[in-house]
Amino acid sequence: MSGEVDIYTAPKLRERLVELIDGGSRAVVVNLEGVSFMDSTGLGSLVAGLKRMSDHGGRLALVCTREPVLKVLQITGLDRVFAVHDTVEAATG
Amino acid sequence: MTGDRFALEIPPLPAHVATARLFLGAVARHFGYEEEAVDDLKLAVSEACSMSVRDRDSLTPIRLEVQAGAGGLRIDVVDPETGPLAPDGRDREPTPDSFARSVALDVIQSLFPDASIEPSPGGGRRVRFSLAPA
Numbered sequence: 349m350s351g352e353v354d355i356y357t358a359p360k361l362r363e364r365l366v367e368l369i370d371g372g373s374r375a376v377v378v379n380l381e382g383v384s385f386m387d388s389t390g391l392g393s394l395v396a397g398l399k400r401m402s403d404h405g406g407r408l409a410l411v412c413t414r415e416p417v418l419k420v421l422q423i424t425g426l427d428r429v430f431a432v433h434d435t436v437e438a439a440t441g
Numbered sequence: 442m443t444g445d446r447f448a449l450e451i452p453p454l455p456a457h458v459a460t461a462r463l464f465l466g467a468v469a470r471h472f473g474y475e476e477e478a479v480d481d482l483k484l485a486v487s488e489a490c491s492m493s494v495r496d497r498d499s500l501t502p503i504r505l506e507v508q509a510g511a512g513g514l515r516i517d518v519v520d521p522e523t524g525p526l527a528p529d530g531r532d533r534e535p536t537p538d539s540f541a542r543s544v545a546l547d548v549i550q551s552l553f554p555d556a557s558i559e560p561s562p563g564g565g566r567r568v569r570f571s572l573a574p575a
Binding site: 387391392395396415416 | 458540544
């Protein structure tokens with residue numbers, strides 16, 4: 349995914365995650381390397397996705413090395429809730 | 442740094458929160474702030490505006506005011522209609538809105554420890570925070 353994830357765009361992320369999980373996906377990697385901005389509303393979509401995935405016994409991981417996005421993950425403590433990886437290969441390995 | 446004042450009004454709609462970030466980013470760059478500080482300002486203003494957007498039904502604009510002075514930048518996000526203390530709204534289910542509601546002010550205060558949310562002199566509420574000179 350790419351661009352900015354805020355109160356305007358976060359619903360699209362949430363819908364996509366719901367679509368994947370309800371479609372049977374049990375291992376999803378959200379690649380945030382193209383995301384230039386994310387706030388707590390964007391994180392809320394990821395949290396909702398993680399909860400839904402956990403309810404189905406699946407796994408949702410993030411790929412993120414971009415400083416602004418890592419920072420909001422750290423501030424909210426979600427860097428300890430999500431599996432955050434440097435590369436897609438590491439996330440899927 | 443002079444005593445410049447910058448202001449912008451945006452409709453309290455999700456699509457316009459990005460406009461608020463662009464505005465504040467441009468003002469901060471004008472005063473020579475580094476990208477990390479610009480990113481912090483954009484995140485804080487996004488949180489403050491989103492708090493108002495979530496709480497509002499009417500289209501009365503949200504007002505952004507930046508006062509630049511010797512002490513740096515003072516940022517006010519004024520919502521003329523929403524009360525000073527919005528309902529906490531914590532839900533047991535981590536829906537996107539409930540998560541953001543519960544952490545938005547914490548995020549702002551993590552970035553800007555002096556951040557406050559208080560009644561606005563003209564009515565409604567005001568989120569205020571400041572950034573030391575670049």
